[in-house]
């Protein structure tokens with residue numbers, strides 16, 4: 001694919017950016033009294049206001065032209081039709097099929113994948129009902145009270161984030177925990193507080209080879225089997241579940257065949273919440289609510305596939321991101337959900353965006369020629385106002401923000417929600433317009449761009465819409481930059497080096513390593529306890 005900067009659409013945007021780069025949002029609002037009406041969009045009760053971005057209607061037309069010239073809508077059609085859009089791994093990327101209610105077949109390598117998707121959903125439903133109704137019990141006959149998901153990256157961040165987001169819908173007597181880190185400080189305190197008779201483990205790993213997850217799973221298995229004693233077989237059969245694309249490895253680990261939930265290699269880990277990877281979430285909120293989440297995402301899929309470029313919400317999010325990164329040179333993106341329940345959203349989006357688009361080469365090895373994924377970070381408002389917002393207001397960096405808020409709270413304690421919303425709107429306003437202070441220490445220059453996503457309430461449907469919108473945003477950006485958002489070769493090198501360094505840390509120094517790493521190993525070995 002050609003370097004995007006060589007296209008006429010990109011060049012037209014560059015020239016246009018020269019006229020807008022120094023414009024202040026105050027002037028842009030003064031120039032158009034209906035700016036909000038012109039630069040906002042509502043889709044299925046989701047309001048997207050991008051009027052506080054540093055752009056105008058002409059920018060949107062030029063960006064839409066860029067999307068057309070890069071064939072973005074065609075790329076989505078290729079994705080949903082099962083084409084192998086993940087070129088480097090020769091795989092389809094069918095996360096949209098996982099939330100689809102389509103009745104027509106969808107072929108991958110000559111096989112219709114829809115019956116398998118429906119069967120998996122039915123298996124998830126049966127399993128959730130068995131646990132939630134206390135039919136499925138632990139080795140001693142006690143009902144399950146705690147579920148521990150062991151996984152990392154895409155096998156952790158999605159369900160962890162969504163379980164917190166939908167905490168208002170959770171089963172009252174099931175506690176869901178997530179353990180991801182190799183550091184024993186993650187698993188050990190969990191095990192210390194859990195009762196082996198009433199704890200169910202879900203090992204979620206697409207490959208079932210990931211060092212962190214297999215190490216934690218092994219420790220959890222030892223803990224459970226030691227407690228179960230003579231009932232070890234029953235404990236293993238009842239209380240260990242695997243969610244994986246590598247059923248053979250899960251069987252070898254000791255998980256019973258009827259406790260293995262499979263998903264296919266055409267689902268990327270960070271796009272897999274919609275598959276059985278969502279099992280701990282489904283256990284928490286029930287399968288009906290889980291299917292509402294799928295419906296919200298499916299509604300966003302229909303929208304992205306059919307809405308014209310200028311009215312296509314995820315595509316506009318993508319184009320505005322490209323405008324900020326490549327034309328206004330704003331390399332960061334701050335994610336600000338004004339919702340404690342969504343406090344894991346920035347972590348989840350960090351993987352989704354930075355692992356998908358943190359690339360500088362097109363699939364044929366050609367350099368992209370421009371910056372790609374933003375450095376994405378954030379946290380739940382209003383906490384963040386008392387942490388890093390100072391830098392956004394006066395630090396001198398150009399940092400766009402996405403604000404996310406809800407008209408109604410799930411936890412209606414009087415006197416909270418209006419104050420929260422007032423703070424959310426106030427921050428977006430302050431960032432955009434700043435103040436007129438003469439005192440340089442109190443002056444806020446403003447002109448910091450932001451978008452606002454508003455929903456009625458944080459329901460499973462709304463969460464589905466929100467997450468699918470970000471997925472599509474990221475895929476649309478990849479299509480424009482000409483990169484493959486579905487592989488992650490960059491993470492392999494560090495994993496390989498860790499395998500090589502482990503023996504050196506355990507027994508002695510590997511003389512082949514560089515002097516810095518050798519010095520660090522020496523220092524650590526001298527201070528670590530003897531085995």
Ligand code: F6P
Pocket residue numbers: 152153154155204205206207208209210213269270355488491
């Ligand atoms: O190291 C990166 C990665 O491969 C992610 O893409 C993935 O989500 C994570 O590791 C976990 O992989 P798995 O589900 O195979 O354990």
